[in-house]
Amino acid sequence: MSLDPDQQQAGPRTFQADFLTALFQDPLDPAYAQAAEAAKRRGKLPFWNRSARRLISWIVLAAIGVLLAVAYQQVVRSTPEREKVRAGLITRITAQKQSQATLAAEAERLQADVSRLREQVLGDPARTAQLRQLEAATGMRRVTGDGLVVRMTDGPDAATNKGHRLIDFDLQLVVNALWYFGAEAISINGQRLTAQTPIRLGGQTIYVGDTLVVGPYEVSAIGPPSLYDDFSKSDTARLYRAWQERPEHQFGFKVTKEDDLTLPAAVLPDLLYAKAPSASGTPTPSPSGGHK
Amino acid sequence: MIAVLALIGGIVAGVILEPTVPLALQPYLPIAVVAALDAVFGGVRAKLDGIFDDKQFVISFISNVLVAGVIVYLGDQLGVGTQLSTGVVVVLGVRIFGNVAAIRRHLFRA
Numbered sequence: 001m002s003l004d005p006d007q008q009q010a011g012p013r014t015f016q017a018d019f020l021t022a023l024f025q026d027p028l029d030p031a032y033a034q035a036a037e038a039a040k041r042r043g044k045l046p047f048w049n050r051s052a053r054r055l056i057s058w059i060v061l062a063a064i065g066v067l068l069a070v071a072y073q074q075v076v077r078s079t080p081e082r083e084k085v086r087a088g089l090i091t092r093i094t095a096q097k098q099s100q101a102t103l104a105a106e107a108e109r110l111q112a113d114v115s116r117l118r119e120q121v122l123g124d125p126a127r128t129a130q131l132r133q134l135e136a137a138t139g140m141r142r143v144t145g146d147g148l149v150v151r152m153t154d155g156p157d158a159a160t161n162k163g164h165r166l167i168d169f170d171l172q173l174v175v176n177a178l179w180y181f182g183a184e185a186i187s188i189n190g191q192r193l194t195a196q197t198p199i200r201l202g203g204q205t206i207y208v209g210d211t212l213v214v215g216p217y218e219v220s221a222i223g224p225p226s227l228y229d230d231f232s233k234s235d236t237a238r239l240y241r242a243w244q245e246r247p248e249h250q251f252g253f254k255v256t257k258e259d260d261l262t263l264p265a266a267v268l269p270d271l272l273y274a275k276a277p278s279a280s281g282t283p284t285p286s287p288s289g290g291h292k
Numbered sequence: 293m294i295a296v297l298a299l300i301g302g303i304v305a306g307v308i309l310e311p312t313v314p315l316a317l318q319p320y321l322p323i324a325v326v327a328a329l330d331a332v333f334g335g336v337r338a339k340l341d342g343i344f345d346d347k348q349f350v351i352s353f354i355s356n357v358l359v360a361g362v363i364v365y366l367g368d369q370l371g372v373g374t375q376l377s378t379g380v381v382v383v384l385g386v387r388i389f390g391n392v393a394a395i396r397r398h399l400f401r402a
Contacts, residue, residue, distance in 0.1 A: 023383065023387065023390075024386065026390070027334075027386065027387040027391050028334060028337050028338060028341070028394065029334055031348050031351075031352070032334070032343050033343055035343070035345035036342075036343035036345060053347055053350075054346055057295070057335075057346040057349050058294060058295060058298040060350050061295050061298040061299045061302065062299065062302035062305070063302060064328045064331070065298070065299045065300065065301065065303040065305070066303070066305055066306035066309075066311070067302075067324060067325060068303055068306070069303045069304075069305075069307045070306050070311060070313060070321070071321045071322065071324070073306070074313060074318065074321055
């Protein structure tokens with residue numbers, strides 16, 4: 001069956017088979033050409049009809065304008081909203097940090113009270129001294145003394161280069177070396193370490209115990225007079241001094257001798273095995289108990 | 293001339309009135325904008341070609357926006373919303389580019 005050209009012309013509309021090809025060749029809607037042709041054949045429309053059509057197209061144009069404005073505003077409006085949420089989160093974080101700091105200070109004060117009261121109850125100076133020694137060794141008591149401070153910083157490109165970032169392992173190495181050389185008390189950025197305090201990585205930040213610490217890291221240690229010399233000559237210190245120069249790390253590493261360091265008490269950990277004796281102690285029969 | 297004024301008037305009205313878009317319609321706003329741009333550039337091109345037709349323009353705008361919206365809605369329901377939106381944007385984008393190129397040839401003879 002073949003279409004004769006006249007019939008094709010007279011047909012209402014012809015559709016090309018390949019839509020994409022047509023789209024690329026002539027992006028204009030073919031309906032425009034058809035409408036123009038139809039208008040030519042039909043002649044001019046009456047005036048009112050033409051004006052009505054014109055009016056409607058102006059209304060549509062105005063609608064498009066509103067649409068553009070609304071879409072633009074939508075985009076602009078969503079940006080400060082996100083900022084607002086962020087700022088809200090930041091204020092909440094700072095508030096929580098502050099309350100945590102005050103609570104920690106209160107905990108330390110209470111702990112000092114407890115220690116003082118316990119010493120009063122204990123009475124015996126020898127046992128008090130022993131208790132103090134034990135508390136200092138376990139990190140339950142503030143200690144002062146001479147020692148050293150190790151300052152470690154990330155490399156200059158820590159933000160982009162993973163190799164320039166200090167991780168938990170670096171702090172663990174330094175802390176272990178310090179314990180090895182006889183350090184009696186160690187704190188990282190003011191967080192006292194006990195035998196149970198983990199140094200670990202959470203995401204990209206380092207936690208000492210449950211507290212987040214950020215660089216520059218200051219590892220303070222109190223120990224015997226030989227601590228500084230021993231640590232400065234240790235393999236660990238030499239390794240980090242070497243890495244200071246290496247372009248793939250460039251960590252900052254500095255050991256300084258410091259006198260009269262004061263390290264805070266650690267937060268009392270939850271006791272796992274030891275049990276505190278019950279508050280009232282073993283019940284004692286009252287003098288008149290049972291005797292009427 | 294009045295058409296341009298109508299467009300600008302619409303933009304001004306949108307800025308001043310600040311109509312709030314219902315949350316359900318917000319995902320369709322970008323697609324509607326692209327469809328509207330296609331209709332506008334098609335209309336300008338037709339005007340320069342001397343074959344502009346008001347009825348054609350109005351119908352092309354309304355059907356563009358509706359079809360684009362329906363495609364995106366369907367895509368969202370089927371779980372391929374982003375891909376279908378991309379398809380709509382590509383097709384309309386090609387048309388916008390082609391029409392703008394034709395407008396450029398009209399205006400600058402280049």
